Amino acid sequence: MPIDPPVLDSPRGSKMPVISLFSGAGGLDLAVERVADTPLQSPVVPSNGPFRVAVATDYSAQALDTLSLNLPGTATWPGDIRDTPTSELLRVGSMSAGDAALVVGGPPCTPFSKSGFWLAEKRESRDPNASLLEEYVRVVAQARPEAFVLENVQALTYKTHQKHFQQLLAALADLGYNPQWKTLLAADYGVPQLRKRVFIVGRRDGQAFRFPEPTHAGPSETTRSWDTSKLFHVSAEQAFAGLKTVSESKELVEGKYGQLAAEVPAGQNYLWHTPRLGGRDEFEWRSRYWTFLLRLAPDKPSSTLQAQPGPYVGPFHWENLRNENGDLRARRLRVPELLRLMTFPDDFQLIGRRADVQRQLGNAVPLELGKAVLRALTLQLGYIDAETDSDDQLVRSTSDAVLIS
Known part of the structure; x- marks a missing residue:
């Protein structure tokens, strides 16, 4: 059953509300709330950031249980987004249209991922779940947030799915959000993982979003030369430094x-x-x-x-x-190693069996990658002072992200 919004204390209640769609275990949600924090800060420590996730929704009740453990101040709404009115999400999050600072989320990537690509309906982009992109647009259109961040697999941009991708961009542009998109490599932002994801970001005022510059560089599947002035990619061994597992x-x-x-x-x-x-x-x-x-x-x-x-x-x-x-x-x-590779806090809690944990983390946005995009957006919206959030701080924070035990 839907969970009514909790009574918020004053510091959290004064922060700007965010709507989270396809939330999963809450990787992007944690990035929203920790956007101004140092890497790997415990999820239960009060954040200095300007946002709070007011409501999160996902088809998986188990994933939302994980999210609630780590973001106890967030109201959750389990269920199919296709059956969830935007008005209900606004009600549960104690908002009206136009109140939300952000809408964030990553519609399930199954229709566009390489996994199962041998299936004819995926090769031909006929997967019915592709309509979930339309549901994301519908919530943006009706909730009218100040900005949105949409994350998905890189394959969404491939020629095979060009129709869906162009329709998505056109629909968001028609709303006046001037969507900008870019495929980012997580390792280029201090995440010890060669994970590529496409981000689409738009602002209600129509100003073009500028993606953050990479802080790290190194070889990948498609790169044999790189910018040596940047920090080198964080390795798996560095990520596991100081970690004791059983x-x-x-x-x-x-x-x-x-x-x-x-x-x-x-x-x-x-x-x-x-x-x-x-x-x-x-x-x-x-x-x-x-x-x-x-x-x-x-x-x-x-x-x-x-x-x-x-x-x-x-x-x-x-x-x-x-x-x-x-x-x-x-x-x-082991699970603590998976958390490190996702740049999640060591004390992040997950509900379910080992296969459930793997699914929740594998579907999540690496925390420091999400923070890099959201921090850039927060700076450009004027909610973080650029003078106190220098490039040096960004480099230092992402460099240290996986070295904190």
């Missing part, structure tokens, strides 16, 4: 490919076991997804964390452990 149930990679996974060196994948490299002759060259039997390289950022990986889909940790029979096996990443 073993988790079923963390070892067993079964059909268990031994093969253990033999893959750090930074390599199933291609190690092809005639071209040093492993066994088990697979054809480029016959599997890149993440099959993928091991983390300690000196590089992680690949994108997936929401629903198969049993042999990495990235797996670079270290091997022995199973009950004494055989070496690769191990899956």
Whole structure:
């Protein structure tokens, strides 16, 4: 059942309200509330930022339970957005049209992601969930926030989905928001993950949003040269510095490919076991997804964390452990390690089984990436003083983000 808005204390109640759509576990929501804070500040510590998430909605009640644990002052509304009137979201958030400072959210990326791309309806962009983009536009049109931030997978911009993408931009432009979009690499903003996401940002006053400049640089799948004046990408090993973890149930990679996974060196994948490299002759060259039997390289950022990986889909940790029979096996990443790779606080709480946790984090926006976009927007709207939020502070905060234990 919907949860009525809590009684807010004065400091939080004086902050500008934000509507969160497709909220999930609250990665973008946490970025909204921590936009002016130092990295990895505990989610329960009062924020210095100008915003509060007044209402968050998602189809997954479990994900909203996670959000509520970490943002207890946010009212939540579980349910299908297609059945949720904007007026109800405004009521639950104690707002009227025009009150919201922001609408934020990332419509589910399934219709546009590479996962399941072999399905005809996805290849042809016929997935019915693509209509969720229209629901986002509908809430912006009716709530009339000062600005909006929409996040999605990079594939939304591909030629295959060009029709949906152009319709989305046109609809937002018709509302007067002058939408600007850009694909950002999370690692370029201090996140130890080579995760690409497209952001679309618009302002009600029609002024063009300017995306933040990257603070970090380094090699990626498509980059072999980079700006050496910037900080180098944060590596997985740096992200895990000072982190103490305990073993988790079923963390070892067993079964059909268990031994093969253990033999893959750090930074390599199933291609190690092809005639071209040093492993066994088990697979054809480029016959599997890149993440099959993928091991983390300690000196590089992680690949994108997936929401629903198969049993042999990495990235797996670079270290091997022995199973009950004494055989070496690769191990899956532990939850505290996943949190570090997402630049979430160490004390971020998640509800559900291990698969539920993986899904919630894999679907989330890395906290420091969300903060980079939202901080730029907040500066441009005039809610943070540029003199007290210098470029040096931005560089320092994102550099230190994953080094705080």
